[in-house]
Amino acid sequence: MNVNLKRLKGMWASSRNLLIIALLILAMSAAFIVFQTSEKSATIVDGEKTIEYTFRGERSIRDALLDNEISLGEMDEVSQPVTDILENGQEIRINRAREITVVADGKEYEFVTAQRQVDDIIRQLGLRLEELDMVQPSLEQEIGDDFLGEIKITRVVEEVVTAKQPVKYSKVTRNNQSLDKGVVKTVQSGKDGLRSVTEKVVYHDGEEFSRTVLEEKVEKEPVEEIQEVGTNVYIATSRGQTRFDMVMYVTATGYCSCSQCTGPGDGTVTASGARTKANHTIAASSQFSFGTEFYIPYFSKNSNRGIFEVEDRGGAIKGNRIDIYFNTHEEALKFGRRTLKVYVLD
Template sequence: MAIAICSAILVSAALGILIYQGTKDTVTIMLDGKKEVVRTHAATVNDMLEDLEITVQAADYVHPSRNAKVDDDLEVVWKPAQKIVMVQDGKRKEVWSTADTVNELLKDQDLSVKEQDKITPSKNTKLKANMEVAIDKAFSLKLVVGGDEKQVWSTSTTVADFLKQQGVKLNDLDRVEPELTEKVEAENTVNVVRIEKVTDVVEEPVDFAVITKKDDSLSKGKEKIVKEGKDGLVSKKYAVIKENGKEVKRELLSEKVVNEKQDKVITVGTRTTVAQASRGVTNVSSSSGKEIYVSSTAYTASCKGCSGVTSTGVDLKSNPGAKIIAVDPSVIPMGSKVYVEGYGYAVAADKGGAIKGNRIDVFFSSKNDAYRWGVKRVKVRVLD
């Protein structure tokens, strides 16, 4: 009897267990990427996760929601969030995210990035717990290379690294503004001045000089070419500095004479023909030539304001017997031979500030003769 009762109890318990197990829901759950199938009496997804001793954080991904009702054949996904350190503009911030890649993290955080922004590590990098993601925002600045200007983008870096990013290669002599070690900033202008040093050889003409020599065998005012002039030629070697293709400095290194110059030599006559007081016979007729009447005065070599030398260069003190008159050249041409009534034959070889129009000044070596002449109206015949 007792055995029968015990058997009945065992059967009843087993049957109860079978009935209990049979009423459980079958749920497929993805736990952090791993697929499991569980049977549960949990009423909600949250209850089921608690039964599985899974601690869910606020940033974790759970689908369907934790308060969703558990049904048979339900599929549940749980993806725990990871702690990521984000660095932007030098500021660090810890965030929790279930994103798989850096790119998904940026979208998850509603961060707008430009193509020119620098993201470290790259956008397609898989995220790991405690990973650091840095965002360097790009800015616009001006780049001038060899005078060619363009607007470009860059993140905060040195001028040297910026030029490498832009594919700009520097030559040994190039000048960069600002310095290569300085940081580039928004609205900066980075200027690369292309400098080159070249050698230039040019041939330049050398003008001949004109050498004038006095010749007392020639009449005063006459010229004679003794030797013709000829330009020379010199080869000059220069060191030339160019900036952006334009010459800024030229330094003479050496020069070499290719052809010597030949100076022109001219002789200029200094001989003056002076009529002397003479009782001899002259070959000039006093009755020929143009006649005019003039007002005449007299002067000496030592008169007040006189230098003793005529305007044509005759030294009156050395030629006291010279027969010279001062004239207005517009009336009687300089150098003309004349015959002056009461004075005789003379040469128009002087002029003075007060001698204007029909007026002459006759030369005497002594003051007495000059005073004796006084002021008188005389007839002058211009012979030639």
């Protein structure tokens, strides 16, 4: 009796285990059926086109592309491996290969790529970027299919240079009553100084782009030029203290009334209509009106005490040039050509 009871209990336990296993298999089968038959979705982004893809069961990314009749070019790229199993809610991005132009180092690189981020495009091309180089558009920017420009790499180099530069001297002018008006005397010559200038120079593609001064240091101070300008307007003549308008140095020559000096015609009549007179008549440029008096210290011991009057003109008499009238041709030749100090009287 006891033996039969034990056998019955063993048979009951075995049957219960089989039932549990059967129920588990049934549940798994039901879950599998639900999984296989439930509807799932994924998004395919192909450039400007977006496709909402619904599917049941297990599908790979390649299957999704085939189902939507999407073909890939040799260099096109998909965001995930096409062998991956598609998950519910997944987004698939397709980057179509296109021609991109990159300008760098004076060259244009044209190549086909599916990359979209500027940094990745440059890396794929194998171009090395230094720390200061500039890229336009920026490295982080993604270019769309409508991008029609070019990627520009500007090589940037900085250097610090120090150069010696002159410091220009200044000029100081001061009045001196002891000097005649119009006389300028340099009492101290000017000398340039010297400074060192340190600058940061920036080059873009080998061409200088900017300079920034970092430091300036004067190594030698400049010496200013000092000039004294005469303000005295009085000169001692036979008339006493005589006021003058200006003082100048002229080139003086002599002439007479002969045809060699004045040409054909009456050489004794001046351009002003006055008769020529030694120790009195001079020819000067038109900047001095007829009747202007000149005091010439060189002739101060003559009968005219050095005072002459502008009464004549001459074809060669221009600027600081005068012609002094003499009675004879011999006297004019003897006088020759001289540089004389002349006071133009008020």
